[in-house]
Amino acid sequence: MKTISKTDGNFSFAKASDSKEIAGGAVPGYESTETTHFSVVDKEGNAVAITTTLNNSYGNRVVVDGAGFFMNDEMDDFSVKPGVPNAYGLIGTEANSIRPNKRMLSSMTPTIIEKDGKLLMVVGTPGGSTIITSVFQVIINVLEHNMTMQQSVDALRFHHQWLPDRTVFEQGAFTEKTIKKLQERGYNLEMQKNTIGRMDCILVLPNGKLEGGADVRSDDTAVGF
Numbered sequence: 725m726k727t728i729s730k731t732d733g734n735f736s737f738a739k740a741s742d743s744k745e746i747a748g749g750a751v752p753g754y755e756s757t758e759t760t761h762f763s764v765v766d767k768e769g770n771a772v773a774i775t776t777t778l779n780n781s782y783g784n785r786v787v788v789d790g791a792g793f794f795m796n797d798e799m800d801d802f803s804v805k806p807g808v809p810n811a812y813g814l815i816g817t818e819a820n821s822i823r824p825n826k827r828m829l830s831s832m833t834p835t836i837i838e839k840d841g842k843l844l845m846v847v848g849t850p851g852g853s854t855i856i857t858s859v860f861q862v863i864i865n866v867l868e869h870n871m872t873m874q875q876s877v878d879a880l881r882f883h884h885q886w887l888p889d890r891t892v893f894e895q896g897a898f899t900e901k902t903i904k905k906l907q908e909r910g911y912n913l914e915m916q917k918n919t920i921g922r923m924d925c926i927l928v929l930p931n932g933k934l935e936g937g938a939d940v941r942s943d944d945t946a947v948g949f
Contacts, residue, residue, distance in 0.1 A: 760776055765926050802828040
């Protein structure tokens with residue numbers, strides 16, 4: 725019998741396989757390892773913002789029998805007890821304690837914004853505890869700084885979540901001058917190489933056309949019809 729190979733997939737209990745003949749398999753499609761968000765506007769102007777999550781990788785490691793998907797582990801979003809952080813370092817209180825028939829807190833922030841009763845923006849992102857600040861900063865970039873949707877999504881971001889008492893920021897988000905001034909004021913700063921959020925957003929332009937903004941930090945995509 726042959727050993728495992730890259731092509732024939734044969735296996736023998738009688739002889740050790742040659743590791744050089746073994747390669748990773750091709751996984752059909754794409755599966756995100758964490759939270760996923762998508763924003764949609766159809767030709768009639770109907771808008772949907774959906775954020776869904778396993779929470780941590782592989783959720784609670786339980787696969788639904790016969791269905792082929794994992795259950796999430798969002799029980800982590802409850803406070804196990806006051807003062808004890810969850811997987812994202814968030815500190816909860818008694819108000820977020822585990823109780824029957826109660827929904828845990830969540831940072832997921834799928835957002836639809838209207839202006840004068842008409843659709844303006846559809847916004848959202850994965851990112852755990854950084855979701856709320858990412859969504860807020862992107863919205864402010866459009867409304868207050870007059871950025872396009874893509875410019876707003878591309879802009880580097882920062883995040884503070886109360887505890888731990890530190891401000892994390894994407895590499896390049898702050899100038900050296902800004903960093904020095906913030907440190908002089910007592911801010912604890914921490915630069916991170918990975919991204920803060922992965923925004924997928926839609927802006928309705930004054931002429932009624934739609935501008936999609938997909939995060940260049942990852943494999944996010946904006947498509948039109």
